[in-house]
Amino acid sequence: MKLEGSYDAKKVEDKIYKLWEDSGFFNPDKLPKSYKIKAKSFTIIMPPTNANGNIHAGHALVMTIEDIMTRYKRMKGFKALWLPGLDHAGFETQVVYEKKLEKEGRSRFVITSEELYKEILDFTLENKKNIESQIRKMGASCDWSREKFTLDKDIVKIVYQTFEKLYKDGLVYRGKKIINWCTKHQTSLSELETENTERQDKLYYLKYGPFIITTARPETKFGDKYVVMHPKDKRYENYKDGQKIKLEWINGPIEATVIKDEAIDMEFGTGAMTITPWHDPIDFEIAQRHNLDKKQIIDFQGRLLLIAGEFAGKKITEARPLIVEKLRSKGLVEKIDENYKHSVKTCYKCNSLIEPQIKDQWFLKMEPLAEPAIKVIKKGRIRFIPSHYKKIILHWLKNIIDWPLSRQIVWGIPIPSKICQICHYVMVDIDDKLKSCEKCRGNLQKDSDTFDTWFSSGQWPFATLRTNSEKDFKNFYPTDVMETAGEIIFFWVARMIMLGIYSTRKIPFKYVYLHGLVLDAKGQKMSKSRGNVINPLDITQKYGTDSLRIGLVMGNTPGQSLALDENKIRGYRNFANKIWNASKFVLINTKDYKPTVKKPKLTAKQIKNLKDLQKVIKEVTKLMDDFKFYYAAEKIYHYFWHVFCDKIIEESKPALAGIAELRRNSGGIAHELNNRHATQYMLLEMLSQSLKLLHPFMPFITEGIYQQLPIKDKKKCLMVESWPR
């Protein structure tokens, strides 16, 4: 690489990445000898990237921050391991693939699950390759020899072992419980995969025998045969718990039962309501408490069942007005509140209404898992950056509910359980050995469900290390930093902490660094529908990876969202060019410099200049240790441009000038020659130290220039130079 013209990132980046990768230094076991003296390790497990598309701006930020940490620690002499991985991303990928199918005019429901699985697998593996090269493009110094994929056989085996252990410990259980059902995607979802949406609906006041009850969903009321009120409600003190009441209802006369329960809000409506335990979580709980019947009204496609009589087979949306009409004609409608504001649950992917349903599934008991997690977080053994996330995660952990693990989609890790077709006994069978029911010898049927993808990624830190080797697990676990998006603190971070402690009896990581969202230049969330998505690879192509990287870091405090403005990146492209030109100047003026010569005698000014640099190094190092990369980057930027370039280089021009010019300046030639030599020494010293400080942020350009420097004891790569002290 020659230093001429202005800096052209495209010409050098791929070559430099190859130099690094070929050196083997991404692998902490293959670092140069000097590194092994300090046996301490530094580990980051890369959040496994979803292999269902291209990397987006958020990934670029992940790669940048984690690479900065890794390169910094590596230069500090740690055995730095950054372990890369990719995620099959169960539901997320299936949703992406279903959209693709829709575009092609196909539907997942007419393809056999084997075929669908195969298609999505091909799709994912293709994307996986693609993303691996995009991660390289970002300059990520991760150890590809240890790369993991969430569907690797050995990873799946660990996931199964954890599941079995949880089962044996009584923490995972099969339950007929109410779940969030997405009618479009035909699967259950966890709480986190649903959203609450504010809506304005009608609230119906209906005559239910002697009571007036309220409902927003008249179409679910067919089977309602319990009317519930608060035990302390004076208005209903004449009605006894368990009392039977005959009354006329939608499809004829029924016998209703009075239930008293404290869950009822006396302020709401008339303080009396009927319950639909199959399709409402609160009603379900009341029914559980009083041991009441539960009846399904709506099927999994969102259509009314036979219980609805004449309305059976109709979609709930079309049935609702018809049902209200019938109620009205029977004189059962007291009044309708037209402006009823409430929030409804929707699927976080398709925004369609969630239909609560009772379904037999696997659940994970969370409280016993959360307890030790709460303890270590409270004690500060896991530190959050920024620190307020500590409160957020503790609040969530303290109010945790059981986690439904089963998903009715093909794209995922199959749940290793079998059910007896005769006695319905359920067995966990991780080695696929069982041929018949342990209890009644009946035939077994495999569970067709798959795990929630977060169940496997929740085991990622120890699973990745263990499957590489037990030695790796010993050397690199617990890991040091988990760096990821603040958005997925519950989805992922909390579960890694719980499952990590459960499986290994150790915390999985010491620091959790959470970055914010990357927004567009106007501070808007990027989305395909808005059409404001910035592709990081386009930016890289235009301005170079280094410019994008430092642009993503500067002014980006952890936890806070960041506006990605192309103008800003252009500014850092200029900075890259500045580095290039300053280096060019130093190299041109040090052609006759001999690195083997002893350190020359420096002037007082030169000594002071070097001392100032020492100060900057100290400050930057402190900031790096405090995870304040945005601030460290700014300090180096300022030093390089406005001190080194604007002052030092300018001031050293006379001393570097040719002898003819020096004669005119009087003074002894020998002295001036010495001064020239000393100036060269100072400039090279400052340049090489600056390049080291800049390297974690802008690895490509700094490495490229380093390769040209005429300095003593040069390493093979700047990447493995020691961090300045």
Added chain:
RNA sequence: GGGCGAGUAGCUCAAUGGCAGAGCACACGGUUUACAUCCGUGGGGUUAUAGGUUCGAAUCCUAUCUCGCCCACCA
């Protein structure tokens, strides 16, 4: 209903008890032999509001306002 974050120069954000800063933008002036993707100079602030603590507050406390986000089972 509860919680969290933010509010500082035109814009994007730093600075958490000690002279309020940077980048971009703007204005003026520069072909100084690395760089016009550059250099020099400059304007621009009652740190959202009100009160309090302190020798000293953007920073700590109290209240209020605005914006954003998260959590929550009013049928």
